[in-house]
Amino acid sequence: MKIATWNVNSIRARLDNVVAWLKETSPDIACLQEIKAIEENFPRQALEDLGYNVAVHGQKSYNGVAMLSKLPFEDVNSRLPGNDSDEQARFLQATVSTGKKAVTIASIYAPNGNPVNSDKYPYKLDWMKRLRAHVKDLLKLEESFVLAGDFNVIPSEDDVYDPEAWREDALFRQETLQSYRALLNLGLTDGFRACEQAAHRYTFWDYQAGAWRKDHGLRIDHLLLSPQAADMLESAGIDKYMRGREKASDHVPIWIELDI
DNA sequence: ATGTCGATACTTTATCGA
Numbered sequence: 096m097k098i099a100t101w102n103v104n105s106i107r108a109r110l111d112n113v114v115a116w117l118k119e120t121s122p123d124i125a126c127l128q129e130i131k132a133i134e135e136n137f138p139r140q141a142l143e144d145l146g147y148n149v150a151v152h153g154q155k156s157y158n159g160v161a162m163l164s165k166l167p168f169e170d171v172n173s174r175l176p177g178n179d180s181d182e183q184a185r186f187l188q189a190t191v192s193t194g195k196k197a198v199t200i201a202s203i204y205a206p207n208g209n210p211v212n213s214d215k216y217p218y219k220l221d222w223m224k225r226l227r228a229h230v231k232d233l234l235k236l237e238e239s240f241v242l243a244g245d246f247n248v249i250p251s252e253d254d255v256y257d258p259e260a261w262r263e264d265a266l267f268r269q270e271t272l273q274s275y276r277a278l279l280n281l282g283l284t285d286g287f288r289a290c291e292q293a294a295h296r297y298t299f300w301d302y303q304a305g306a307w308r309k310d311h312g313l314r315i316d317h318l319l320l321s322p323q324a325a326d327m328l329e330s331a332g333i334d335k336y337m338r339g340r341e342k343a344s345d346h347v348p349i350w351i352e353l354d355i
Numbered sequence: 356a357t358g359t360c361g362a363t364a365c366t367t368t369a370t371c372g373a
Contacts (some may be wrong), residue, residue, distance in 0.1 A: 104373085105361055129373085131362065156362050157372070207373060215372095247373095301373085302359035345360075345373080 096193070098124040099334075099350035100243035100316055102299075104132040106161070109344055110138050116337060117145050122164050122350060124191065126202035130159035137161065138187060152202075154184035160202040160244070166191040177225035185222070196239065196355050198324065203244030208265030216265055219247070223274045230281050239324040239355070242283070245346065246317050248275040250285065253294035254314035266315060273339040279319070286318040286351040290331035299346045300338055307338055316349050327353040 099122040105108040117125065122343030125147070130137060134153040147163035148228065152173035162168075168189045175186040175228070188201040226242075232242050249267040252258040261267040264304050279285065287296070297312025306312065320328060334348040 129361095194364060208373080304356080305360050306359095 096124070096198070096353045097122045098126075098241055098243060098318065098351055098353065098355045099348050100126040100128070100245075100318060101204065101348040102128040102204070102245040102316060102344060102346035104129050104131070104134055104344040104346065106137060106159075108342070111143060111338055112253055112337065112342060114141060114341075116334065116348060117142070117147070117163070118351070120348070122163075124243075125163040125348075126187075126200065127161040127163070128159075128202060128204035128245045129157075130161050131156060132159055135242065140197065150187060150206055152184045152187040153234065154182075158184045158204055160184060160187045160204050162187055162189055162192050162202045163202065164189065166193065169197070175222075175225050176229055178221070178262065181222075193355055198241040198353070198355060199233070201240070201242045201244070203242050203246060205244070205246045205248070206280075207247045208271065211263070211268065213266050218269060219265060220274055226282065227274075227278050228276065230283065234282060234321060237323065238321065239327065239353075240321045241286070241351070241353075243318040244289070244317070245315060246275065247315055248272070248317075249313050249315055250275060250288075250317075251331070255296070256295065256297075256309075256311045256313075261313075265312065282322055282327070283319040284322075284325040286320050286328055287314075287331040287333070287349060288327075289320075289328055290327065295335055297335075298333055300351050302345050316346055318325050318349065318351050320351070323352060327355050329354050
């Protein structure tokens with residue numbers, strides 16, 4: 096089972112790229128972030144025509160997450176517990192089953208958090224804390240699950256072109272790394288890192304300042320696996336070439352394969 | 356080098372978010 100995640104930066108602006116990528120790489124599950132659309136404006140039919148079931152948690156203009164699956168969804172939940180007044184669409188969880196085994200997948204769009212002296216940074220930290228609490232509950236089930244998405248966290252100096260330039264940024268400052276480490280330390284595995292140790296393998300290059308041309312990238316999109324999912328991990332990769340396409344997103348797809 | 360996108364609105368340019 097191939098599980099991919101991609102921050103598409105508007106599904107309507109990116110539909111041609113997304114359709115081409117799905118045809119070329121054929122993931123079983125695709126988690127999408129920053130769809131920037133409410134559900135009724137999501138191009139559901141074009142993706143269903145490729146054989147995918149579609150689940151959407153939309154929002155006007157900003158955020159929004161979705162999931163595509165060749166297998167039917169068994170249950171879908173778009174509520175990250177812990178703050179009933181949070182109206183930002185950043186979480187969508189679904190379970191699929193192959194018949195013998197079930198796997199739960201979440202499409203995650205964690206807050207960016209910049210600027211750090213605004214209320215956006217405490218919101219980021221609180222959202223990550225809520226995610227940790229949810230993961231704690233999921234782990235109690237001792238089942239396979241994968242959190243896939245844009246975590247807006249640079250895990251280490253190997254995951255950024257210039258660590259010093261990013262040291263105080265919301266994606267890399269100490270409190271953020273501490274929060275992300277606490278999430279991993281619950282018992283999750285970074286699927287890409289478990290398979291690929293090479294430094295400077297990025298998933299995001301800013302549109303600005305010639306970042307793509309200069310390979311000024313970040314690895315901020317991740318697939319985090321429960322122990323039961325990690326036992327089935329076979330391979331991982333980044334579809335870097337998608338950043339060079341016409342009308343590219345600033346992020347590229349990243350994926351894992353599970354032996355299930 | 357503030358060098359780019361995408362969505363939105365009392366639009367045709369400014370604002371926000373990333």
